[in-house]
Amino acid sequence: MDNTISGFSKLSKxxxxxxxxxxxxxxxxxxxxxxxxxxNSDDKLQKLHDEFIENTITNYYLxxxxxxxxxxxDTLYAIPMxxxxxxxxxxxxxxxKFWLERGGFKAKVIxxxxxxxxxxxxxxxxxxxxxxxxxxxxxLIEDTAxxxxxxxxxxxxxxxxxxxxxxxxxxxxxxxxxxFETLDAMGANFINSCLEQFAVSFKTExxxxxxxxxxEKNITIVMSILSNYVPECLVRxxxxxxxxxxxxxxxxxxxxxxxxxxxxxxxxEIEPYRAVTxxxxxxxxxxxxxxxxxNDFRAVEAGVHAYAAKDGKYSSLTHCSIDNGVFKxxxxxxxxxxxxxxxxxxxxxVKFAMEMLQKPNAKDLMQIxxxxxxxxNFGAVKSLTTTGIQEGHMKMHLMNILNQxxxxxxxxxxxxxxxxxxxxxHSAVVDAIEALRK
Amino acid sequence: MDNTISGFSKLSKxxxxxxxxxxxxxxxxxxxxxxxxxxNSDDKLQKLHDEFIENTITNYYLxxxxxxxxxxxDTLYAIPMxxxxxxxxxxxxxxxKFWLERGGFKAKVIxxxxxxxxxxxxxxxxxxxxxxxxxxxxxLIEDTAxxxxxxxxxxxxxxxxxxxxxxxxxxxxxxxxxxFETLDAMGANFINSCLEQFAVSFKTExxxxxxxxxxEKNITIVMSILSNYVPECLVRxxxxxxxxxxxxxxxxxxxxxxxxxxxxxxxxEIEPYRAVTxxxxxxxxxxxxxxxxxNDFRAVEAGVHAYAAKDGKYSSLTHCSIDNGVFKxxxxxxxxxxxxxxxxxxxxxVKFAMEMLQKPNAKDLMQIxxxxxxxxNFGAVKSLTTTGIQEGHMKMHLMNILNQxxxxxxxxxxxxxxxxxxxxxHSAVVDAIEALRK
Numbered sequence: 080m081d082n083t084i085s086g087f088s089k090l091s092k093x094x095x096x097x098x099x100x101x102x103x104x105x106x107x108x109x110x111x112x113x114x115x116x117x118x119n120s121d122d123k124l125q126k127l128h129d130e131f132i133e134n135t136i137t138n139y140y141l142x143x144x145x146x147x148x149x150x151x152x153d154t155l156y157a158i159p160m161x162x163x164x165x166x167x168x169x170x171x172x173x174x175x176k177f178w179l180e181r182g183g184f185k186a187k188v189i190x191x192x193x194x195x196x197x198x199x200x201x202x203x204x205x206x207x208x209x210x211x212x213x214x215x216x217x218x219l220i221e222d223t224a225x226x227x228x229x230x231x232x233x234x235x236x237x238x239x240x241x242x243x244x245x246x247x248x249x250x251x252x253x254x255x256x257x258x259f260e261t262l263d264a265m266g267a268n269f270i271n272s273c274l275e276q277f278a279v280s281f282k283t284e285x286x287x288x289x290x291x292x293x294x295e296k297n298i299t300i301v302m303s304i305l306s307n308y309v310p311e312c313l314v315r316x317x318x319x320x321x322x323x324x325x326x327x328x329x330x331x332x333x334x335x336x337x338x339x340x341x342x343x344x345x346x347x348e349i350e351p352y353r354a355v356t357x358x359x360x361x362x363x364x365x366x367x368x369x370x371x372x373x374n375d376f377r378a379v380e381a382g383v384h385a386y387a388a389k390d391g392k393y394s395s396l397t398h399c400s401i402d403n404g405v406f407k408x409x410x411x412x413x414x415x416x417x418x419x420x421x422x423x424x425x426x427x428x429v430k431f432a433m434e435m436l437q438k439p440n441a442k443d444l445m446q447i448x449x450x451x452x453x454x455x456n457f458g459a460v461k462s463l464t465t466t467g468i469q470e471g472h473m474k475m476h477l478m479n480i481l482n483q484x485x486x487x488x489x490x491x492x493x494x495x496x497x498x499x500x501x502x503x504x505h506s507a508v509v510d511a512i513e514a515l516r517k
Numbered sequence: 518m519d520n521t522i523s524g525f526s527k528l529s530k531x532x533x534x535x536x537x538x539x540x541x542x543x544x545x546x547x548x549x550x551x552x553x554x555x556x557n558s559d560d561k562l563q564k565l566h567d568e569f570i571e572n573t574i575t576n577y578y579l580x581x582x583x584x585x586x587x588x589x590x591d592t593l594y595a596i597p598m599x600x601x602x603x604x605x606x607x608x609x610x611x612x613x614k615f616w617l618e619r620g621g622f623k624a625k626v627i628x629x630x631x632x633x634x635x636x637x638x639x640x641x642x643x644x645x646x647x648x649x650x651x652x653x654x655x656x657l658i659e660d661t662a663x664x665x666x667x668x669x670x671x672x673x674x675x676x677x678x679x680x681x682x683x684x685x686x687x688x689x690x691x692x693x694x695x696x697f698e699t700l701d702a703m704g705a706n707f708i709n710s711c712l713e714q715f716a717v718s719f720k721t722e723x724x725x726x727x728x729x730x731x732x733e734k735n736i737t738i739v740m741s742i743l744s745n746y747v748p749e750c751l752v753r754x755x756x757x758x759x760x761x762x763x764x765x766x767x768x769x770x771x772x773x774x775x776x777x778x779x780x781x782x783x784x785x786e787i788e789p790y791r792a793v794t795x796x797x798x799x800x801x802x803x804x805x806x807x808x809x810x811x812n813d814f815r816a817v818e819a820g821v822h823a824y825a826a827k828d829g830k831y832s833s834l835t836h837c838s839i840d841n842g843v844f845k846x847x848x849x850x851x852x853x854x855x856x857x858x859x860x861x862x863x864x865x866x867v868k869f870a871m872e873m874l875q876k877p878n879a880k881d882l883m884q885i886x887x888x889x890x891x892x893x894n895f896g897a898v899k900s901l902t903t904t905g906i907q908e909g910h911m912k913m914h915l916m917n918i919l920n921q922x923x924x925x926x927x928x929x930x931x932x933x934x935x936x937x938x939x940x941x942x943h944s945a946v947v948d949a950i951e952a953l954r955k
Contacts, residue, residue, distance in 0.1 A: 163860055366815055506666065
């Protein structure tokens with residue numbers, strides 16, 4: 080059987096599904112029913128979702144959950160989270176409630192600068208290139224006026240362009256390193272459009288620059304593209320309280336808890352194997368909000384993890400201190416987010432999420448997202464250093480295993496009761512179901 | 518108004534939604550209609566999705582698209598991709614087709630070892646700790662038999678446990694560093710359960726170890742947790758062909774194309790600002806398949822980016838060579854994936870995706886995912902070094918902007934035609950819509 084196909088993208092949705100089912104599925108009728116069961120009953124709404132990307136056949140569901148009681152800079156938020164992993168929303172909610180009673184979260188945007196680069200090859204005298212750049216810089220900015228006018232009207236735009244000499248790293252390699260303020264837009268399209276225009280103007284002007292020899296005029300633009308590494312687009316969030324105030328049902332001995340918590344964070348600061356998972360837990364909280372608010376989690380992930388490695392060794396994104404009887408726990412991360420443009424104004428559930436968050440601007444959203452990450456990490460490190468992570472996690476996961484075996488409500492009640500006093504492992508649950516059914 | 522709430526998690530779904538709408542929404546009726554419009558019409562199916570996480574109110578839609586024509590180790594795949602970003606599925610399909618005609622993708626799993634650690638504090642003589650570990654090691658493994666029996670029956674289990682001295686990095690800090698083979702399971706629950714059991718046995722046995730003083734017996738377990746950093750769970754994917762064979766409609770001059778492509782990859786190897794975005798593009802392909810197959814993209818992201826920073830400077834995950842007239846392009850990344858357990862057996866669309874992929878085992882899936890990342894990067898670097906990324910991207914994005922302004926079919930046809938010869942920017946599209954409607 081030949082499983083190749085030409086012109087797939089030009090087929091209708093039904094034709095695409097037909098080809099797929101014919102080519103790869105045994106029970107085509109139930110597969111077709113399944114795919115269609117996930118379509119929205121509103122055809123217009125479905126069409127909107129279909130057109131977000133190419134070759135769409137149906138909607139992949141991620142549960143949209145809510146974590147209430149987040150007090151951030153004295154405003155109360157219920158945070159929308161789109162995520163498939165159990166226990167993340169529960170942990171966020173629990174951490175929110177815990178800190179609600181202890182003054183809440185403080186968050187602050189430190190900087191909002193975005194970055195883009197035109198990468199090029201120039202074979203010639205560096206002094207001449209510098210002279211050329213000096214002469215052409217204002218022209219580069221002028222030539223983007225048709226792109227920047229709306230952004231400038233709102234107070235943003237191009238901040239600066241620098242010529243960077245990278246020839247020590249790669250022969251004849253230079254950059255136009257540009258910085259941008261994109262306000263409430265994430266800004267990828269804006270920045271890329273500016274950069275591509277810089278590249279056109281730069282190359283064109285070089286051909287006419289009298290200081291260059293014929294060879295030097297021939298600059299090669301390799302590519303023009305924004306960077307998702309945004310170490311100058313930073314937000315900080317923190318919680319703090321007197322150690323004694325950490326006392327609660329789960330924390331009978333706050334002094335001991337604080338010491339062990341700090342130890343766990345110190346370990347994540349110095350041990351990369353631990354830091355990766357520590358930060359992964361932070362990203363559980365961050366990505367869930369990033370997704371629910373229509374932002375691009377791959378961009379956020381790449382920027383955040385590169386930031387975690389910025390000092391040469393991959394390390395923790397959160398930090399903890401104990402000074403004069405005060406426990407403090409904080410995060411500082413780069414986040415390039417948008418609250419206008421892109422999916423934020425298109426996906427009806429993103430609009431819903433934005434309203435739930437009281438229509439944040441980009442800076443507000445940076446703060447909310449950073450807090451979600453910090454809360455998640457607080458919950459994870461608290462569990463890890465006290466009961467262990469499996470107790471909570473496996474109890475949540477128990478329900479999933481029961482569903483997998485299509486346990487009835489009666490079976491569920493019995494087995495949940497059973498596992499209150501037994502260790503949940505996948506095989507223990509399977510054994511228990513089988514025993515019950517015998 | 519007091520926006521705090523107690524016992525939120527114990528409310529029914531309807532009660533949760535009611536509280537949210539009352540607290541944060543102005544037009545509560547349309548918000549309720551919207552949330553419910555995203556519920557599945559099949560109540561049982563909806564309940565299944567609700568129970569994946571906590572406080573679920575509805576389903577967040579990610580478009581599920583398909584990229585056909587992937588020839589991987591001589592098998593043809595259509596790859597399911599769940600992603601909200603336009604042009605990712607189109608780029609993957611295009612790269613698949615391009616390489617289909619040039620021998621396809623070759624992929625190979627290099628290693629499959631997973632890692633977990635028990636982090637502990639020991640204040641005492643190191644030689645005694647080593648002696649204790651030597652004595653207790655086999656007991657640690659025996660005590661996990663109730664967890665490992667099913668995994669061992671299938672050929673996996675605990676590979677080894679090492680005692681690691683980390684006191685140079687942090688006072689009195691040691692690890693039990695354990696390695697695992699988890700076969701077709703991602704293994705997080707398995708590994709965490711084993712580690713927590715190690716910790717219990719280790720602490721208990723220490724209290725009885727005669728070589729220790731009373732103080733030395735008192736080992737503090739800080740935490741027990743798997744690592745998402747898996748540099749020994751590696752997969753490699755590559756494409757290659759004679760440079761002359763790169764010739765195609767888009768590539769009139771293959772020699773020049775290959776040189777510029779290699780230059781772009783070299784730049785990503787030496788410049789972190791570029792590497793982050795280069796790798797972000799790779800993750801567009803990887804996460805889309807990871808999501809569609811029910812795996813945990815935060816775990817994959819953390820492990821992959823930490824691997825990109827392993828040599829002390831954040832760098833490209835793909836590489837390119839040109840030798841003896843042969844163009845070669847490859848990726849080598851750590852991927853801990855599962856095809857059984859977790860969401861893979863619960864989410865009906867994940868089962869559908871697995872059938873589309875011809876029921877891969879974990880190694881097959883590692884190969885498919887690595888190929889999706891490589892294909893995505895090939896497409897991105899090809900666009901960047903030839904037409905620029907905005908041409909393709911903005912044309913895809915145009916449709917989204919038109920939908921946002923609820924353009925009619927007639928308006929869409931006119932504006933798509935218009936932007937075949939005009940630069941797409943957000944403001945240009947808005948102006949064009951307004952002009953058309955005047």
